Structure formats: C-alpha cells, structure tokens
Amino acid sequence: MKKIEKTDAEWRAELTPEQYAVCRCSATEPPFTGRWYQHKEKGTYTCAACQAPLFASDTKYDSGSGWPSFWQPLSKHAVEEKFDETHGMRRTEVLCGTCHSHLGHVFPDGPKPTGLRYCINSLAMDFQPA
Template sequence: MNEKIEKTDAQWRAELNPEQYAVCRCSATERPFTGKYYDHHETGTYLCAACGAELFSSQAKYESGSGWPSYWQPIDANAVSEQEDASHGMRRVEVKCARCDSHLGHVFPDGPRPTGLRYCINSAALGFDAKE
C-alpha cells in the first residue's frame, strides 16, 4: 500500500466534484441503478476516485442486482479497511479506501463464492483504469 494520504476538508472539496465529496468524505450513498459503474463491463481496475489507489479488479465484479457495483473481493487485502457502521438504524460494515479513508460503500455476507462477500460500492467513489 502507498503512504497514507491526509488532506484538509478544504483540499478535498477543491479536488472532488460535489457528488464525489458527498460520498467519499461524508459517507453519502448514490441512488441505486444510477452510478456510472453499476452496469460497467470493461476489463481493468477500479480505483479510488479521491486518491487513485487500486481497489477492485474487474475480474471480481459481478451482477448482484443491488443497483451498485459489486465485487466479491478487493484487489488486495490491504486496499480497503472495514469498520462497523451503526448509522441509519442498521448494523453494517463500512468499507473505506485504506490509503485516504474515503467512504466507498459497505460489505455484506451475501455474495458469491469463493468469498461469500458482496462489496457494494458507490460509483461516485470509483475511477477506472481500462486494461488495453
């Protein structure tokens, strides 16, 4: 993993568009079936929209039917961090970029084999690097 990135709120606001800022820095959630990557099928790597860290391979992406891009594992065990999230009257596990602590989405134990996990990620928190 690359060195941890820390910036002021003003720096994040200046670098991210309003939707990215709301999702990445304020833990907002985009509406289902509206994000750029929920129905995306190119081969490549999904990156953190805030810092460019590699997060998920297209090989781990699958159609969950949830309306958000879903992956059964991160590109590397150290690419994301997870923490309990008890907001909105629910108990979930929040997923953040390990490099810059941007909110990405949540992970649920209802995914496919081999992990049984569903990393449900906001498109606004992602970029994409296509494989040539």
C-alpha cells in the first residue's frame, strides 16, 4: 500500500479542527456523541483523513463503550497498532495504515471470533454505503 505523507499545514487545511485534533493529535471525542456510534447501514468505514478503507460494517457491534466498535479491521494492512502509555494507561493505539492518523484503541475484550474491540472515534472515520 502506498503511504500518504503530508505536512501539518496540509492536514490542518484538509480536516475540520475536531478531526485534526483526533486524527493528528490523538484526541478522543466524548463517548456516546459520535456520528457513527449507533449507525447501522451496510458499507465500509473509511479514514476521514485519507479515505482508505478501514472496517466493514458487518464487523461493527454495540460494545456499550460509547464509541463505534469493530471486532476486526478490513485487512491486516488497514490499520497499524502502537503501544500507548499516555494518560496513565497502558493501551494499544490504532492508526490508519495508509496515513498514520490516530483512530482510537484496541482492547482484548471483544466478541468472537477475534476477541478484540477496536474502539474508534467517529471523527476519524467517514462511511461509504454498500
């Protein structure tokens, strides 16, 4: 996959201030407020910053966490994972595999078959209907 690299000024010009805070500065939107939290339409969730495909709607589930949750990314290259010790926690950060934008975090308390919960900010995603 081709990686996308842009300057900070380019990202600021292309993203809303809220998207920039999440995607480029690793902010987190408040729980239960995101556009895609209770979204049920069939299709593909894409990166808000670069439009790369991230998650299929059939892997989305209601985790009760307040953020859109998925049990698996669309492909092994769709996302990257990075150890995160910010805010006094030990977590695994999830980044877009194409543009390296912050998406959210992954936790080992999800449903079968993977047992994973990719907890993703709505501001970091767009949606393409099936």
